[in-house]
Amino acid sequence: MPEHRPLHRRDGEPTTGVVVVDHGSRRAESNRMLEQLVARFADRSPYPIVEPAHMELAEPSIATAFDRCVARGARRVVVLPYFLLPGRHWTDDIPELTRRAARRHPGVAYLVAAPIGLHPLMLEVLAARLQHCLAHAAGEAPECESCAGTGRCTLRVEGEA
Numbered sequence: 001m002p003e004h005r006p007l008h009r010r011d012g013e014p015t016t017g018v019v020v021v022d023h024g025s026r027r028a029e030s031n032r033m034l035e036q037l038v039a040r041f042a043d044r045s046p047y048p049i050v051e052p053a054h055m056e057l058a059e060p061s062i063a064t065a066f067d068r069c070v071a072r073g074a075r076r077v078v079v080l081p082y083f084l085l086p087g088r089h090w091t092d093d094i095p096e097l098t099r100r101a102a103r104r105h106p107g108v109a110y111l112v113a114a115p116i117g118l119h120p121l122m123l124e125v126l127a128a129r130l131q132h133c134l135a136h137a138a139g140e141a142p143e144c145e146s147c148a149g150t151g152r153c154t155l156r157v158e159g160e161a
Contacts, residue, residue, distance in 0.1 A: 014076040014109065017049035017069025021062055021094060022082040024054030031058045033145070034082065049074050055094060062094065066101035066110075076109040077102070083115040084122075090115050 020041060022034045035052050042050035049072045053065035060068070062079065069077045079098045081090055095112050102110045116122060135141035137155045147153045 015049065015073050016047050017051065017066075017072065017074030017077045018045065018047045019051050019053045019062060019065040019069060019077060019079045020082050021053040021055055021065070021079055023089065024057035026057055028058075037082070048072075053079075055089060055097065062097040063101040063104075066098070067104070070105045070108055074108065076111075078111045078113055080113045081115045085117060086115050 018041075020034070020038045025031055031054060034054070038050060038052040049069050051060065051065040051068045053060050053062045055062065066077055066079075077098075079094060081094055083090060090112070098110055098112050102108060129144070132141055132144055133153050136143055136147075136153050143149070143151075143153060
């Protein structure tokens with residue numbers, strides 16, 4: 001069970017809302033995974049307001065999540081892309097969708113944060129995923145949350161009968 005960290009805010013700081021945004025999917029299971037991630041992040045985050053959003057294909061949208069942050073008291077909103085690498089969505093789409101959402105809330109500051117990119121902890125994430133998948137393929141671990149019930153994480157050899 002992750003340790004719950006209390007929420008702290010220095011006097012005079014605007015209340016910050018955080019919108020964690022992914023691409024969005026037609027698969028409800030994928031969208032639910034973001035909601036689960038955001039709930040866990042909110043539980044451990046020092047920010048009092050955290051909302052999930054999907055860039056497209058599903059609700060809540062960036063606009064909906066931005067509105068929710070402001071309704072909960074945010075005077076500053078940080079849109080945090082749950083994307084691995086910078087690309088068109090980070091340079092163009094998410095900033096434009098955020099700009100449109102912010103126009104409905106004059107006086108509320110906003111920022112589109114960087115994607116995960118080359119963050120050093122990603123090396124640990126990659127190593128942990130690799131280790132777990134190999135352990136699962138060897139019958140030593142259950143399927144992970146991404147593969148649960150799919151049978152996808154299996155060693156295969158082409159050309160064998």
